Amino acid sequence: MKAQLLRVFTYPPPRPWNALPPATFSAVAMALVQVPNLEEFYQFISERPGGVYLEDLARAGWPDKTQATHLANALLTQSRLDIITVGEKILLKAVAPQLALKLSRLEATTRSVYQQIEKAGDRGAWSKSLKDQTKLQQHTITKAIKELLKQQLIKEVKSVQNRNRKVFMLIDLEPSLEVSGGTWYKDGEFNYSWVETLREYCLTFMDKNHGRPASQAELHRFVMQHPGPQVPTEEDILCIMKTLELDEEVSSLVTSDGQRVFMRRRKGGFDQPMDIFAARLPNFLRQAEGEGRLVVPCLCCPLRNECKAGGRVCPEKCEFLTRWLQPPEDPVGNEDVLMDW
Known part of the structure; x- marks a missing residue:
């Protein structure tokens, strides 16, 4: 009876490893290497928010670049990894599990729109630039944006530079000052x-x-x-x-x-009294520090309403105005007080 069961469960008889085609053998062997190391590989990258280079992987126990490439490709297919080119080097950055789950459910066109919005950073991207970069039709761009907004992957922001334009950026990014206007603006309005x-x-x-x-x-x-x-x-x-x-x-x-x-x-x-243009006390009451000449005495003069040409108080006889008009290399040195008109 045992011999009959053994024959049933082993039919057809297993083929030896060396009988498999070379490509199939390589894929199976690589799968056996990937499966037990994939989560460890992902955990290593996710613990480093700034990302890791292939050199970092080699020092950490993945010296084989072919193996690291296969592991990275496996994570890419699951939307759990981002690959960024920095100069001539490749930087690997882990994607958070919840975000990876949302990205894995997106269609290819929607994923392409998301990647372009991600590249735009805190300046955002608007629909025309997305159309030019992805080469997609406008209705496809609109559909993708609606889906990304629904999934709470992106947000729309009013630009203070272009009142009639909305830009899109990742939901966790703060808009740049060029877009938001800074402290004094709200929703694109002062x-x-x-x-x-x-x-x-x-x-x-x-x-x-x-x-x-x-x-x-x-x-x-x-x-x-x-x-x-x-x-x-x-x-x-x-x-x-x-x-x-x-x-x-x-x-x-x-x-x-x-x-x-x-x-x-x-x-x-x-x-x-204060000279509002110089943001300091007027110099007919206090000599300006480090200067040696007077600054706009007429603006804060308490007798300015009585001053007129030919009058008792007039510009022709004003000593402070004369001193103020002196060139800086030849200042008047006497320290007079406010004259008694």
């Missing part, structure tokens, strides 16, 4: 309300300080305590303060240690 909110935050902080000078870092820390649609940087806060300075809401000066500080201006008073 966010006026957010700018006004930041201005109010800065003025509120300065009012709470009761006249004490406030630094750029202090203002930024206060603003960061109030969440908003964007996360402003210290440079963004400096831009906000410059708008307040031009509106004559605040004044600024540079301290001896090179730090710029801001102060709330008093409405209607001349105790802290």
